[in-house]
Amino acid sequence: MPLSSLTLPPSEPGTAPEALVVILHGWGSNAEDIAGLVPSLSALKHCWVNVPNGPLAHPYNPVGHMWYDLEDPQWPGLEASKTQLAEHLTQLSQSKGIPFSNLFILGFSQGGAMALDLGLSLAGAGIGVFSGYLHPALLAAAPLGTPMPPILLIHGLDDGIVPFRAAEQTRQFLESCGAAFDFHALSMGHEITPEALGVANRWLLQHWGSQDISQENRQENRQENRQENR
Template sequence: MNTTLRDVRPPGWTENDVPEAMVLFLHGFGSNELDLASLVPALGLKQPWASLRAPLDLGNGGAAWFQITTPGAPDAEPVEQASEAIWAWIDANVDPATRIVPIGFSQGGLMASQLLRTRPERVVAPVVLGGFVLGAPQPGDGVLLEQRPALFWGRGAEDRVIAPVAIARSSEFFPQHTSLNEQVYPGLGHGINAVELGDVRDFLALEVGAHESATA
């Protein structure tokens, strides 16, 4: 595992700025750091952003946060190692006063939930797209039970990639530990559509002011 993560950032990125929040994109299995960065225009982000490449090289330009063993029930250790790698990147590249808005798809959605569950004080408005949660307890779960921060969970009604056991686990965990905005999209498989992007845009606008209005 490469624990020094590669990233892409927008022009004008500077580590001297200390924004209140920054967006961190976390791609899915077999994709790469260029994938979710393409969503920036649709989301109308005001905040600075970065998109990370997962630590496991799969070849042909693809990467993963962890290997798939039992679908929907990953081993905790590699997921937690990947979580630590993401936090190492954040600690090295983002001011400690800046909160993280993780937006992840599939495996990246799991990693977005991991950031919330490991350092909840540092994370705001996580977005889990076509993803799920790890079954093992995490250090911040007790804090989440008390504070129940906002979280967006969107998924396709026709998604056949994420195992039902993972959806069931997440359907139990998220409402107990977050103020959940759950959206299920008819006809959508394991992907992201324009309606979902609009809902994410509105969620971020409400929670972190991350939406530029059409008249701005």
């Protein structure tokens, strides 16, 4: 069954879309909720943005969705969701005429884990992970030995839902694979703060940018966003 989703056109009329950005919500959230972040990301103003709902209903939130069942240690539904999401991305790419090489996948929490898992198998433009984690099967596959897109990791030092050690594990995995990534440890909990959005916006501008951004401003964004991996 196709995934339900919200599609947001470029916010500046008369501009040719440069990229396709897909944003994946966390466990128990939905497309409408996480789509509220889009106005805070000015880098997306010339992009098509798609926000899908996870295929499974959440057991406690009547309007919530999930990508798989976190309460079962076997995580039932994960592989089926990955297949559905891959089909969804292919359909989006074809319908918008935007290749995977111009695709960014962003995700929060469970959505961040999905973005990382699926994004590493695609020749995309980039992967952004907010408060995410690694799926065990992906961890067991390291090193992948294939080129990877740029990756952004943002995680709260005080995250009580997905502990910071999950971000450290992801960092170590990416290092073992030789991936190019930016790692940002922020003073926050399990959330996406204005500071986190600012980091993500600069990263998007660095790795893609908009048509009206001068070369000088692109260089400034690169300098602001540069941070040593740790």
